[in-house]
Amino acid sequence: MASSADPWMREYNEASKLADNITGMISERSSFGARSEARHHSSAIRRKITMLGTRLGSLQSLLKKLPAKQPITKKEMNKRRDMLANLRTNVTQTAEALNMSSFRNRDNLLGPGTKRADDMARISALEADDGR
Structure with a gap:
């Protein structure tokens, strides 16, 4: 050893x-x-x-x-x-x-079943949390 x-x-x-x-x-x-x-x-x-x-x-x-x-x-x-x-x-x-994201590409992060509308809803929720 x-x-x-x-x-x-x-x-x-x-x-x-x-x-x-x-x-x-x-x-x-x-x-x-x-x-x-x-x-x-x-x-x-x-x-x-x-x-x-x-x-x-x-x-x-x-x-x-x-x-x-x-x-x-x-x-x-x-x-x-x-x-x-x-x-x-x-x-x-x-x-x-x-x-x-540094370990996986964008498609793998979002998953195969994610739809564009789901992405937009997530972004809207994040913006609402930040007070925008």
Whole structure:
């Protein structure tokens, strides 16, 4: 197993903690009564998901450079690839659950059954909430 001085493992552990934090925040989301509080909380979750996505990119980059920087077995390299893939899947699923456009395209966000009138009704409701 890799030592605690291993930069990739340190970064992975931090990313994993952030993912756990996001999961906890999502669990808390239903406890917010006021709409503005819920929106702020959802925004914080989205920011953290974006940060986690950046960390995953960094981990991917570090993983590509790893064999040149330190001796690592093929088995350990495959294990790390799997760990990274699992964490990336977790982030993608979380982002999909929150309808984050940076992880999905517009059609997937709206869903196949959404009609143009539904979109307009949603926009009108959002404008009404903002006092427009």
